Amino acid sequence: MRRGSIAMRMSGLWTGLAVAALVAATPALSADKVAKIGVLAPLTGGSAADGNEMVNGAKLAVDEINAAGGVAGYKLQVVVGDTQNQSADAVTSAIERLTGDRDLNVILTGYASGSNFEIETMAEQDMPYLVSANSVQTRDIISPRPEKFPTVWSMTASYDSYNTAMVPVLKGLQASGKLKLPNKKVALISSDNPYSKSIMEGLKKSFEEDGWTIASADLLPWGEINDWRTFLAKVRRDSPAIIINADYQPGNAAKFLTQFLEQPTESLVFIQYAPSVPEFLKLTGKQATGIVYNLQGGVLNTPANPRAGEVVGKYKDRYGSEPGSYGPGLYEEVMIYADALKKVGDPTKRREIGKAIGETRKQTVSGMLSFDPKTHLSVQGDGGIPITFYQIWEGKRIMFYPAQYADGEFRMPPWVKQ
Structure with missing residues (x-):
């Protein structure tokens, strides 16, 4: 009787341990489903104020998304590449460091280089890339062959x-x-x-x-x-x-x-x-x-655009300061990527993610955002940016x-x- 009782208790113990292990494994596996977001930002040099704001805006959005349970079964994580003085060497080095991470399948930025040369690199790697930099260079690179850049999109409208x-x-x-x-x-x-x-x-x-x-x-x-x-x-x-x-x-x-x-x-x-x-x-x-x-593409923080007031308010509550353009801008870039990931379901399907980004139409801090398929710039004007x-x-x-x-x-x- 005593021996059977011990056996039953041991069996119950092993069953309990197995159940506990299974329960513990479930969130661990979920936690392992991470989609990393690369942010290119000038964290050192004369544009460091912009760079810090970019990172702050991206982290604000990511934390908000993760607190709501993530997206498509993934938790998001920000990884930063310092573009320093925006020289070609510094930007290339930052990109190489980011793209070396297999869990990273998107890169966002306000601006990375002066010439936007990195757009070519992103296209070669089918890397989804949202940028708010000089739209003249973006248009000049993309418009001759827009089909070559299915994953690259500009939050900025024409600088004309x-x-x-x-x-x-x-x-x-x-x-x-x-x-x-x-x-x-x-x-x-x-x-x-x-x-x-x-x-x-x-x-x-x-x-x-x-x-x-x-x-x-x-x-x-x-x-x-x-x-x-x-x-x-x-x-x-x-x-x-x-x-x-x-x-x-x-x-x-x-x-x-x-x-x-x-x-x-x-x-x-x-x-x-x-x-x-x-x-x-x-x-x-x-x-x-x-x-x-x-x-x-500035922040339209007026009663006519309540979206801007909402995002700026969140930024001020989190960081205790009034943002410029790039904090709210990177917040929106993360949200646009999250919308695309929710639609596609798999961050490694980069071309599908890029296509979903290009189909975006939503109110943002800068106005109504949609993209011109011929230039990949955001659409400009009263009904756009x-x-x-x-x-x-x-x-x-x-x-x-x-x-x-x-x-x-x-x-x-x-x-x-x-």
């Missing part, structure tokens, strides 16, 4: 509006009486990188076609720029109505503004992109009041164009005598 939208916007402000210009002279300056250079050249052409005099159009070497005074000396001599700086790095832009304000001219000052980065306001404070900038114009006033960004998204009005800069 960066070249063409400013003159009509200025005319509209003049017609409304909100902007008064003393002449039709414009001074332009840019650092020598594909993004900034192409925008400066496009603006130069646009202003010339409208009858403006180009007082100067200077190109400086790419990198950190500490002294803008040679250019500003010419500006003070010519007193142009508009000054445009196409360099997009916030540190450079902050130094430019500080040196301009040492002896300001009666000019409207436009700086490309940099004022949208939180770092710029930290560096300039109230000095930035009056500066104008625009964004293609609009270009938006902002003015900084006492530490706040006021969107004054387009009217349907505007949350304030343009005002003459404080250094201009009324």
Whole structure:
């Protein structure tokens, strides 16, 4: 009796252990189903503020998805590749490190390189790739043979509006009486990188076609720029109505503004992109009041687009700071990938994932997103991704164009005598 009792207890013990092992194995197997998301981001160098925001936005989305149970039976995980100064060597090294991981089947970024050369690499590996970088390069690479790039898609619409939208916007402000210009002279300056250079050249052409005099159009070497005074000396001599700086790095832009304000001219000052980065306001404070900038694919955080308020609110709650464009942008990129993975069911089916991404149509922080099959750029316009114009006033960004998204009005800069 005693021996049988022991045998029964031992049998029950082994059964219990087997059941426990099976139960323990089930979540372990589930936990092993990981789909890794590669994020290319400049975590060191002059664009580190953007890079950190990219990673923050991606992690915010991934944590939200995982907390809801994952997607298609997979938990997501962010893996980061530092593109440093966006040189070809640094970008290539970051890509090689990411793609060496067999659990990684998608790569996302705000921007990786200046030329977008990595698009070719992604296509060769059938790697799903969402990018928000210079759409001129993206279009030039993809449009001759879009079928060669089934997995590569741009969150950014055509940058043509960066070249063409400013003159009509200025005319509209003049017609409304909100902007008064003393002449039709414009001074332009840019650092020598594909993004900034192409925008400066496009603006130069646009202003010339409208009858403006180009007082100067200077190109400086790419990198950190500490002294803008040679250019500003010419500006003070010519007193142009508009000054445009196409360099997009916030540190450079902050130094430019500080040196301009040492002896300001009666000019409207436009700086490309940099004022949208939180770092710029930290560096300039109230000095930035009056500066104008625009964004293609910026965050439309107005009552007309509640999606943006939702995402920006989540970002602020998580990180305690107001994001620029790339935090919310990478959040959306992760969500778009998650939608595609849910549809396809298997992250290793890269071409199917790429196809599903290309079929996206959804409201995002930047407007209604869909993709042009001929260029793989996002569709631009009122029913797509609009270009938006902002003015900084006492530490706040006021969107004054387009009217349907505007949350304030343009005002003459404080250094201009009324």
